Amino acid sequence: MRPFVDVRSLRLRFETGEKDILSNINFQLHDGESVLLLGPSGSGKSTLTSCLNGLFPRELDGEMEGDIFIDGKKTIDYRPGELSKQVGVVFQDPETQFCMLNVEDEVAFGLENIGVPFEEMEEKIEDALELVDMQDYKESAIATLSGGQKQKLALACILALKPSLLILDEPTANLDPIATKDLIETIKNLREKIKFGLVIIEHKLDDWTDLAERCLLLNREGEIFNDSLLRTAIRNNRSQLVEQGIWLPKVAQFFLKDNPDQMELPLTVEEFAAYPSRFAFVAEKRISRNSSESGISILETRNIAWSARKRDIIKDVSLSIYEGEFIAIVGANGSGKTTLSRILSGIQKPASGSISLKGKALKEWKESLLRQEIGYVFQNPEHQFITNTVYDEVAFSLKMKNEPAETIREKVYEILDTFGLLELKNEHPFSLSQGQKRRLSVATMIVDGQSFLLLDEPTFGQDAQSNAELMRLLQQRHERGATILMITHDMEIVDQYASRVVVMNNGEVVADCTPESLWDKEAKNLKAWQLELPVSVQIKKIHEEEAYYVSTTS
Amino acid sequence: MFLQRLNPSLKALTIMLFVVLLAMIFDPITPLLFLIWTVSITFLFGKVAWKKYTLYFIPFLIFAFGMLWTTIIFADTPTNKDDSITLFGMTYPRESLLTALALSLRVLNVAALSLLFIFTTNIVHFILSLMQQLRLPPKIAYAVLAGYRFLPMMRDEIKIIHDAHRVRGVNQAKTIKEKWENYKRYSIPLLASSIRKAERTAMAMESKGFTGEKNRTFYRQFSIKKTDWIFPLIMLLGFSAAVIVSLEMGYLKLFS
């Protein structure tokens, strides 16, 4: 049978690059086949997408060699736009995939492009929206949709064109865990309704594993170093996977920690639950957390509240933060996490209530002195960059204080070295990789000796390696006595690092305890707050049930 | 509601035609009468909230006032110096005063025409109609629409960048030079992110089969109906009447 996609000796280089971004790529996909395409950031995954949907070489600044056949015809022989009926792509960023203001017009846009007659459009639009369960939003403004809904709309726009191959280019990278699950669920349901081939580009494997068995692995050199079943790849190429910064499923990671030599790994909690005894299990030794019992309060809030557009975002929150704590703020999107962190750091003034830092009301602090106490790392690191080189970026606040040049140099070099950025000191901050940008933004926030650091989802959208590196740095900082407060959706991080966890729900603090006591809360509460248990806890619970089962039946 | 249902391209062309015609008139009576006509049409045939309308109109009043007094002061030397009018205890050449009034009323009239358009037109429909009636290239039309979507994102982003820079300890700018430096610091990340957004959006649109070719179909179809021509006719009627009245009163003045 002729393969639907046939890539032969593909090599690609950008005009600006010194090395090939893709080299010697060969693979075939059959009609209706699904495949996971994994690789670290910068491995050319998205470039490959552009090759498959025919955008390259037409729009490429650079050179491309080799052939790609789609349905037996070379991509370069398709007329521009024609390939969109064969290959559809859902991209990563929910904000930049649309050009119209409301949902139906956006779906119609694709249909208009391929010349669908006016009379047929209405029905096609409705069908496409129904496939992703968005029919109720037909007349909604796109701006009012959530990130997850936008991605579903992007999917509907593609489905309306009825492509035979669907490429998902990290579609969940900007979504929270709940929206991620929902999108993956939607795609699973689709598979039952219509037939299409699927290429899933990801660096996080969780939840995708049962959609595709086959897995292609790209390395940083842009070569495919594995084409096998995912399970086989994890067995045979595990070290490369880790080295390339690919996130193994959380369950697999968990087992690897204690059994680095184990060959067969469970990929989902369900898989583990089916045969718990198949997998060697050692009770987890957790990282010893410095407990926060310094007892010295650094920040106190009393009954703070804030509202925007007649909606209460923060309602009556009172918190005390103690020196040396590692606090995680968790909760659903829109629960007020970011607003709370901004109020705590003095960026946003509360509408009512009081905040004091080290016993002095926040509003009485001089802004420049306040910034030497509190650092705040924004979600998008680029927003915080203000100079033209990595070095100047870190040196900036020291220069503002007119410290002697020699001291500045010393301090900056030390920090850059710790953060693995010293070699990049003359680069422009914007030209760094995602992980480097994040580290730089943290570096700029602690160089002045800030002892209280707030971070807004610092692990969002990063590959596994960058993430581990960042957490290591934060942990190090924490051990040296810094107080850390971070917003996160990642319960593994909460479980591993936090000494205290604050749960926000509808603008209120609904739980404020240690992670352990949070995991022990009733399941229905956790569900209402849109939290899921970390894998280690899930597994422990399964084990306990198993042990109970074994002990009662034997 | 007739103005809302009017073909947007035809409406725009009509407005533009009368802006050009007004530019040839240098007496105060014609623009005054046509101003009244334009505002009346706006409220008679378009469902326009008068509060919002007034709010939009006020800046033009200020602008027109500035125009009025400066034109009196900086007016070209009148041909007939002896013919003067005394107002508020000051004497002005009659010709300068009339010209100043004419120019200020022109500003207001142009404003009224623009507001008629803005308050009764769905701008997305305007762009779609430009493509269908006036052969605006789809590449331009959809780029403009895509750009329009960035507006709220950029507003949010400006605020975030402002806060993010404050945290870095910038922003306590006191002198103009420091303020200027701050503006430059804002603009680079803002421009950089908008360029990236634009590139990504273009790519997403192209992968949905957009090529910029003119032979596309349309989900929202626009055409110029026979009844649409009533609007330019009504406006022409009003304009002619204004010119004739002004002529009868002996004020009409074309060009300067």
Added chain:
Amino acid sequence: MANWRFKEIVVMAALAVVFGVVYLAFLPLGGVLVGFFGPIGYDLIFGIWFIVSIIAAYIIQKPGAAFLSETIAAMVEVLIGNAIGPMLIVTGMVQGLGAEAAFAATRWKNYSVWVLMAAGVGSAVTSFIYGYFMSGYAALAPGYVTAMFIVRMISGALIAGLLGKALSDGLAKTGVLSSFALGKEYRKKHAA
């Protein structure tokens, strides 16, 4: 339209949105200036109108970039609620032609600071001629009109030309222009 990449055109629209916001922020200031100084008040900040065409032409370096970008910018302005209405599109085209003329004079080969400033002046000239008829400057004293003209040309040269260049160069350093002419040029220089 065939020799334009769609990406380039969307970038023009995006630039137009950024400066549209900037312009709207300046609009009240312009109103106040006009209230005090008459029409010349506007001329002081008039250059901000042309900056998009200078930046787009400098970044993309293709014939027609200045004209096309200014036209697109005007359409975006109409969309984001600039109260001058559809007539603004014509205004934009007129301004774009002025800047384009300056680049055309160098056969679209030279994008030095002087040419960029000349392009700003070019926009000032065409927009002034247009304004002369549409706003009836003919009725004003020749001295005042001359002053307006000079102020507008200076504003075009400085705000559009000089500032436009500074911002574009700043952007080139960030690396986001890597697929545009200016970014490629910068990279070459940087590598050498």
